[in-house]
Each structure stands twice: as C-alpha cells, then as structure tokens.
Amino acid sequence: MWRGVLYCLALCGGLLGGLAAHADAAAARMVIIIDDVGNNFALGKAAIELPGKVTYAVLPGLAYSERLARMAHEQGKEVMLHMPMANQGQLALGPMGLERDMTAEQLRATLSQALANVPFVAGINNHTGSFLTENANAMQVVMNYLREHDLYFIDSLTSPDSVAFETARALGVPALRRHVFLDHEQTDDFIMGQFSQALGILERGTEVIVIGHPYPETIAFLNWMLPLLPEAGIEVVSPSQLLP
Structure with a gap:
C-alpha cells in the first residue's frame, strides 16, 4: 500500500499541481461512475459512502x-x-x-423490466x-x-467499433463516452496509473469520464483521492451535469 501511495504522490501529485495552476482558466470536471453495483451489499454500501457526486451504475435483478x-x-x-x-x-x-x-419488441420489454427493477x-x-x-x-431500438x-x-x-454513442446523438438522446477504466487490474499501482491518465486528459481539456467498480482497492483509493481534487480545481459531477 505505501509503495502505491508514494507512487501516486509522485505521479498524480505533479498532475494535480499542474491542474491547480490552471484552475482559473477553465473549470475541470470529472465524472466518476461505479459500475456493477448490486450483488454485494457491503462493498456497494462502502462505494455509495464515497464523498462527493460519485455516480452508481446498478445491475438489474441482483440481490x-x-x-x-x-x-x-x-x-x-x-x-x-x-x-x-x-x-x-x-x-x-x-x-x-x-x-x-x-427482437425489437423483446429488447424494449427487457429494458422496461430492468428499469422497473432499479429505481431513480x-x-x-x-x-x-x-x-x-x-x-x-x-442500438436504434x-x-x-x-x-x-x-x-x-x-x-x-x-468495443472500439461501438456505434452506441453516434446512434444516441443521431436520435436526439443525450450521450457521453467513457475515457478511462480505472481498475481492470486491482492493484494500487495500476489504479493510480489509470487515474493519472484521467488527470492527463484534464490537462488537455475540461472534462473526463472515469469508470471503476466497487472493489476494496478502488474504494480505498477514491476515499483518499477525492478530497484532494477540489484544491486542484477539479469538480466531481454527475453525468447529467455534463450532458449537452
């Protein structure tokens, strides 16, 4: 753990400092989505208790x-x-x-069933x-x-060949695209490296969308990192706040 903390202080710290220096130029906004919520109550609850406007993507039909x-x-x-x-x-x-x-009818019926299962x-x-x-x-359906x-x-x-975003926009559905997956390896060094990629995107622009999962390593990292972001001029926002 301490090796990872030192790594992030060196890697992320420099990027956070650079973003802070430019905070007045343009507001930097980050969406953090926690996927796969639903089958583990303790980890789901711990993720939901993360500070700030973290967003939760809930799987339908789980316990x-x-x-x-x-x-x-x-x-x-x-x-x-x-x-x-x-x-x-x-x-x-x-x-x-x-x-x-x-069929199209089955796709619509399944979407309806899933939305009835997950409120709000x-x-x-x-x-x-x-x-x-x-x-x-x-995707049109x-x-x-x-x-x-x-x-x-x-x-x-x-998939790099996804047509979902383009189809949504063409049909008038508000849509965004993920930039960084945070934790497909659940190690401190990997998560911190992925987060540094998100910070690098903010150095070149004003918005980034990050997706993680309710893993203990991810929750621990975000509990540590999220309170540091406001000082760097980074606001964590919900997807709704970024939509065109």
Missing part, C-alpha cells in the same frame, strides 16, 4: 440492486442502470440482459456489450426507447 439504488438516491447521488448487453465472448449476462437474438434511474450505460453496441439496428423515457446514455466503450 441488492433495488436497495443500493435507493440508498444512493437518498444520499443525493445519481443512479444509472448498468444494462447487460450481449458481448463478443458470449459470456453470461445475468438477469434481464439484452441478448443478440432478441437517470440514464444507462452498457455492462459488457461488445457485440450489441456494434449492432446499429439494436435502445436509443429510441431511451429518448421516449427521457434517459441519457453513456457508452462504456467495451
């Missing part, structure tokens, strides 16, 4: 999905539906997933989805449904 969504909402946090979508590896999607062979949803992002997000016809229900979409970009 604690509804309870954790309500808890996040009660604490003033934004809630998203983390919608399982068909992937190239044909991995199991869990409850209420959008499968590759579904402001928008959705894809859980896996490397197959479905490449399918223009399926999904985005038309979201437009009808005043929901936004965030493309998790699990």
